[in-house]
Amino acid sequence: MALHLALFLTAAALLVAFAQSQTLFGYEKTQLTRKYVASLPQEDARLFAFEDQFEDRFEATAVSATECKVNPTDKKWPAERAWKRLESRLSSPNNLIAAVPQASVCYAPTRDDAQCQQLTRNWTNSYTHIDDPTEVLSPIYQGLTCQPPLIFDSGNCTIGGYPAYVVKATAVSDIQTAINFARNDNLRLIVKNTGHDFAGHSVGYGALSIWTHVLKDMMFFDNYVDESGYKGPAIKAGAGVQAFELYKFANEHGVVAVAGEGQTVGVMGGFLLGGGHSPLSSIYGMASDHVLGFEVVTPIGEFLTANSTSNTDLFWALKGGGGGTFGVVTSVTFKVYPDMPVTTVSWTLDSSKIGKDKFWAATKAFFDRAIDNVDAETYSYNSIIPIGENFLSIMQPFFAPNKTATQLNTILGPYFSKLTALNIPFSPKTTEYKTFYPAWQAEFPLEPMSGTNSATASRLFPRSNFVSDIGKTTTFAVLRQTLESGKPLIAFNMAPRLLPSNPDNAINPAWRTSVYHIITGATIDPRSSPATQLAARAALTNGTMRAWRDVTPGSGAYLNEADRLEPDWQRSFWGANYERLVGIKREMDRRDVFWVDRGVGSEGWRVESVDGVPNENGPLCRVGG
Numbered sequence: 001m002a003l004h005l006a007l008f009l010t011a012a013a014l015l016v017a018f019a020q021s022q023t024l025f026g027y028e029k030t031q032l033t034r035k036y037v038a039s040l041p042q043e044d045a046r047l048f049a050f051e052d053q054f055e056d057r058f059e060a061t062a063v064s065a066t067e068c069k070v071n072p073t074d075k076k077w078p079a080e081r082a083w084k085r086l087e088s089r090l091s092s093p094n095n096l097i098a099a100v101p102q103a104s105v106c107y108a109p110t111r112d113d114a115q116c117q118q119l120t121r122n123w124t125n126s127y128t129h130i131d132d133p134t135e136v137l138s139p140i141y142q143g144l145t146c147q148p149p150l151i152f153d154s155g156n157c158t159i160g161g162y163p164a165y166v167v168k169a170t171a172v173s174d175i176q177t178a179i180n181f182a183r184n185d186n187l188r189l190i191v192k193n194t195g196h197d198f199a200g201h202s203v204g205y206g207a208l209s210i211w212t213h214v215l216k217d218m219m220f221f222d223n224y225v226d227e228s229g230y231k232g233p234a235i236k237a238g239a240g241v242q243a244f245e246l247y248k249f250a251n252e253h254g255v256v257a258v259a260g261e262g263q264t265v266g267v268m269g270g271f272l273l274g275g276g277h278s279p280l281s282s283i284y285g286m287a288s289d290h291v292l293g294f295e296v297v298t299p300i301g302e303f304l305t306a307n308s309t310s311n312t313d314l315f316w317a318l319k320g321g322g323g324g325t326f327g328v329v330t331s332v333t334f335k336v337y338p339d340m341p342v343t344t345v346s347w348t349l350d351s352s353k354i355g356k357d358k359f360w361a362a363t364k365a366f367f368d369r370a371i372d373n374v375d376a377e378t379y380s381y382n383s384i385i386p387i388g389e390n391f392l393s394i395m396q397p398f399f400a401p402n403k404t405a406t407q408l409n410t411i412l413g414p415y416f417s418k419l420t421a422l423n424i425p426f427s428p429k430t431t432e433y434k435t436f437y438p439a440w441q442a443e444f445p446l447e448p449m450s451g452t453n454s455a456t457a458s459r460l461f462p463r464s465n466f467v468s469d470i471g472k473t474t475t476f477a478v479l480r481q482t483l484e485s486g487k488p489l490i491a492f493n494m495a496p497r498l499l500p501s502n503p504d505n506a507i508n509p510a511w512r513t514s515v516y517h518i519i520t521g522a523t524i525d526p527r528s529s530p531a532t533q534l535a536a537r538a539a540l541t542n543g544t545m546r547a548w549r550d551v552t553p554g555s556g557a558y559l560n561e562a563d564r565l566e567p568d569w570q571r572s573f574w575g576a577n578y579e580r581l582v583g584i585k586r587e588m589d590r591r592d593v594f595w596v597d598r599g600v601g602s603e604g605w606r607v608e609s610v611d612g613v614p615n616e617n618g619p620l621c622r623v624g625g
């Protein structure tokens, strides 16, 4: 009898273990528990306690209204001994990394000319930064304090806006331990995945950084059954999975995932948490529309699931509320769809060859077809670049998922006829692909890092702008003026509607009525005085972009590719969703453990940069201090 009971209990325990192992990755099973923390010696228990643990025994580090997060020059900065305690509590001693800028090999006292030359040659290759624990693709927001001299001479190499320490996460317990440590000692906490963020959200002076890059596990479900009613294929992917890895994995299973165009973007990090636009957006909407569940570590230090039945507010907020704000996501489970053929077309128009009048007529004719293109469920990526007195328009590519070349010719027919009528010599290159993956691989080149001198800004252009002739003309005039002032455009023509089969989420409602997401930028000379840099920024934010806002009243901008100085950002990035988002943030993160500039609930703090220009090189302090 006793034996039977024991066998029965073992079977039940195994069942539970089986259900969990279906949904958690190996690295998600190593967790920090309150019980474990309670068993630690007093010193460690204080360092690693969950936010709500031992509230009676340890006073919360009170932050006065004027205080800053503790930084390395403060007396309160954790002693060497505390960092050693942190190191010893991680799942591997190699997981605590003291940040060293790569380009320190170019400057005294660690100068090594051969290594510096090698690094300089590699610098514009984005992998040089993505695979590094602290480098980012928009180093202007680090403060440019340690670049290879041939790229940008920093004079010497200082840590600047790089974090002080990095926890390389290889287990959920590493993330919990790092969050608890940072919160309990009132340190600045940041999260870096790939470092693609255009606004510097993955760097921060004096911070402890959680690096999610190596969490690469993926799992395919043939027939995932979600209690909300979805029944079909799904993928669960780790926080570090990048687009090139996800697309390959999906292809091997005969499905497509709604992810971005960029090869190296971290799909489960900032991309998806900010919404995520995709070459499939005109069919399927935004990437995070398709999420079934997140595994996430919260500011309290807890590891939990957010899905349509558990932690539903957080589930809603993580789909579009932005990265680095609500916690650290460790994996995402999302719907995927049957693979499909794709046809692409690419072409260029060069005003130095066809003349400016024809160039503008041809370019306007394409923008005039904004609605026709997205209603045919296509997506296009059009760079238009001023070169001296001239302009080059590169369509690379016009991407038509689930369309044959014949169907695509029908879609683009009216545009091609217009070019013929304008007597513009024209040789589009059309390619048919049997499946999505090879089309994506061949058509979107590896994008280089953005360099040391560019500031991005963008706007969502509503469908209503392209309904009437006068709307089309007024809208195009603004874009043309931007180009004529020497600024480039990257124009994405797509319409990411929310499908009725997907639940509502926090994504900027402006996306749902837009047919164009257009990016521009200004050159900021980092050598010029802070006043000159601020003036160049003002000209972008309040000059160029003001004209864009004026022609798109009530619309907004995509937070992942926006102006770091976006005005009225709460409304611009989230519209009517902001109020609910900030309520969720206040409830989840009472101590402001997570903070990014212009993130949800970020109003109470600002980075006091050493040079006064917008970047992460300075302490994070309370506003009004």
Ligand SMILES: Cc1cc2nc3c(=O)[nH]c(=O)nc-3n(C[C@H](O)[C@H](O)[C@H](O)COP(=O)(O)OP(=O)(O)OC[C@H]3O[C@@H](n4cnc5c(N)ncnc54)[C@H](O)[C@@H]3O)c2cc1C
Pocket: 137, 190, 191, 192, 193, 194, 195, 196, 197, 198, 201, 202, 212, 239, 259, 260, 261, 262, 263, 264, 265, 266, 267, 268, 269, 270, 271, 272, 273, 274, 275, 276, 277, 278, 322, 323, 324, 325, 327, 328, 329, 330, 447, 560, 561, 596
């Ligand atoms: C070359 C290039 C191509 C791009 N293509 C596209 C595109 O096709 N579609 C599109 O929508 N966007 C695109 N983007 C923009 C992209 O979505 C953003 O840069 C995005 O922030 C990248 O996320 P990441 O995790 O890779 O970057 P990171 O810079 O590492 O992180 C970005 C933000 O997310 C936070 N974060 C990262 N991981 C986590 C996590 N696990 N949990 C919580 N917070 C986290 C970080 O703290 C930071 O705030 C592109 C950008 C570049 C540079």
Ligand SMILES: *[C@@H]1O[C@H](CO)[C@@H](O)[C@H](O)[C@H]1NC(C)=O
Pocket: 118, 121, 122, 125, 127, 128
């Ligand atoms: C840097 O360049 C060298 C040779 O040019 C190459 O072997 C190395 O892999 C590169 N590293 C990166 C990170 O690209």
Ligand SMILES: *[C@@H]1O[C@H](CO)[C@@H](O)[C@H](O)[C@H]1NC(C)=O
Pocket: 154, 155, 156, 157, 158
């Ligand atoms: C590094 O250079 C900067 C700018 O020239 C200067 O302000 C700073 O004092 C230097 N720091 C060190 C450690 O030499």
Ligand SMILES: *[C@@H]1O[C@H](CO)[C@@H](O)[C@H](O)[C@H]1NC(C)=O
Pocket: 225, 226, 227, 228, 293, 305, 306, 307, 308, 309, 310
């Ligand atoms: C949400 O996650 C919980 C915890 O893992 C799980 O029990 C529940 O079934 C999930 N809900 C749905 C709709 O799948």
Ligand SMILES: *[C@@H]1O[C@H](CO)[C@@H](O)[C@H](O)[C@H]1NC(C)=O
Pocket: 283, 340, 402
């Ligand atoms: C793709 O096209 C086929 C045939 O035209 C159609 O039946 C199918 O629904 C389309 N798929 C999607 C996802 O739109």
Ligand SMILES: *[C@@H]1O[C@H](CO)[C@@H](O)[C@H](O)[C@H]1NC(C)=O
Pocket: 534, 537, 538, 539, 541, 542, 565, 567
């Ligand atoms: C734009 O103008 C507003 C209002 O005058 C001002 O507060 C803001 O700082 C300006 N933005 C920039 C980038 O200069």
